[in-house]
Amino acid sequence: NSARSETFDVVVVGGGPAGSTLAALVARQGHRVLVLEKEFFPRYQIGESLLPSTVHGVCRLTGVADDLAAAGFTRKRGGTFRWGATPEPWTFSFSVSERMAGPTSYAYQVERSKFDEILLRHAGRSGAVVREGCAVADVVEDAERVRGVRYTDADGARREAYATYVVDASGNKSRLFQRVGGERKYSEFFRSLALFGYFEGGKRLPEPNSGNILSVAFDSGWFWYIPLSPTLTSVGAVVRRDMADKIQGDRERALTALIAECPLISEYLSGATRVTDGQYGQLRVRKDYSYHQTTFARPGMLLVGDAACFVDPVFSSGVHLATYSGLLAARSINSALAGLVDETVAVREFEARYRREYSVFYEFLLSFYEMHHSEQSYFWQAKKVTHHDRTEMEAFVDLVGGVSSGEAALSEADAMVERLRADSAEFAGAVDQLAHSEDGSMLPLFKSSVVSQVTREGSQVQMRALLGADAEPEAPLVPGGLVSSPDGMFWLPASSG
Ligand code: FAD
Secondary structure: OHHHEEEEEEEEEOOOHHHHHHHHHHHOOOOOEEEEEOOOOOOOOOOOEOOHHHHHHHHHHHOOHHHHHHOOOEEEOEEEEEOOOOOOOEEEEOOOOOOOOOOOOOEEEOOHHHHHHHHHHHHHHOOOEEEEOOEEEEEEEOOOOEEEEEEEOOOOOEEEEEEEEEEEOOOOOOOHHHHHOOOEEEOOOOOEEEEEEEEEOOOOOOOOOOOOEEEEEEOOEEEEEEEOOOOEEEEEEEEEHHHHHHHHHOHHHHHHHHHHHOHHHHHHOOOOEEOOOHHHOOOEEEEOOOEEEOOOEEOOEEEOHHHOEEOOHHHOOHHHHHHHHHHHHHHHHHHHHOOOOOHHHHHHHHHHHHHHHHHHHHHHHHHHHHOOOOOOOHHHHHOOHHHOOHHHHHHHHHHHOOOOOOOHHHHOHHHHHHHHHHHHHHHHHHHHHHHHOOOOOOHHHHHOHHHHHHHHHHHHHHHHHHHHHHOOOOOOOOOOOEEEOOOOOOEEEHHHO
């Protein structure tokens, strides 16, 4: 039956932030894009705290930023942390100075069911064919490349869709990523478990920080406290993985006990009640193990978002990496389909940049954990870089390998530990300065090397989205590498960029 087999330029598996971003950016170039999504939207998802580069960078490039602005999400000016040496909470703001909040120095806290639906509908309006209730079972391949996918549609019929590129954006639960080859490597350092639920009537931080994420370290791990609306709060505890039995046994009891262990969160929830019905009614458990696939692409197939890699949620980087990788992959696909750049070169650029961005966050998060100390706590003792053996550091060096700054020191795991220690100390010092500063200036933090690295690429994407052709020309990431076109939609050789 010919209706059961169709041909597109790109088939995207999964309609989360990674898939919708890529689909919109490729469809807007006039290419035929099919998005196959297993669920019917709106559907629940975790990952509610965003970064400015998603909101003002990637989402401006896809054209969905105004829809997001109209949706009424909580504005997030930054993060407030009870973390590190300072006993009082300190606040990181996305603007360099507390008093100078620029027009793009905020992000949103989002109900993902709403946010993801806005992005998926926007992909549809951008020209992509979006089909919900369609679960992809496998890829179709030959000796040369991946040629398409097999899926079951909403009526239960088996179908095939062929395409020049299959993009796996199916998140962390799907197994499709295995078809790209290589191996999924898990980090020992970041293996933990999250237990989370929703509350009505929790307290808010004093203005102007009422929309901030509040992250609180305590002996068993750390809490997130995310204000989704004036009254609804997402609350989650991240704890050791060996507490799994305790948590799975009686989730309600486990969460109550963890909250009782953490004075600040207890205080914020003192007048609140847990939501017990609807999409927020259950207490959920997720492993938040960090991992990365050793290869992100093969001929005819690319991995984006959680299908490719995931890093610990403490700095809200998941949706940033998902949408940013969607943008990188879209540039590669747009350039190859238009014949501007050789496919292999275009895909190599995607992988190098994505890997670099992932490793920048990975390194930042190592520093983040390194700065909190608690003598009695197993959780925090295990989160010391120096307590990990060479293999963990070697895995990290492999990850950075070839795409980082090229410092010779990076080739040595021991040298890496030294550098991480120095960076962590510098970061902890900057936090200390911030916590004790009178004017709330963020300068010391933004100047510290791990923070400036982690904000660099995001601000570049924001500038590109805001200024288009007026933005400063980019430097290639690697000598002889590609740069983005003035409109941000393609890769070009550096000389003509
Ligand atoms: P997803 O959002 O998972 O979307 C994938 C889609 O693919 C889904 O809709 C799914 O239904 C569909 N799909 C799956 N299999 C198939 C198939 N076979 N066929 C068709 N469709 C399929 N990130 C943040 O930015 N901020 C946070 O505060 C944050 N907190 C987190 C807390 C925890 C405990 C965890 C575990 C993660 C957190 N994250 C956070 C990370 C965030 O959840 C993810 O990084 C993000 O959702 C990844 O987006 P994605 O588009 O890659 O995948």
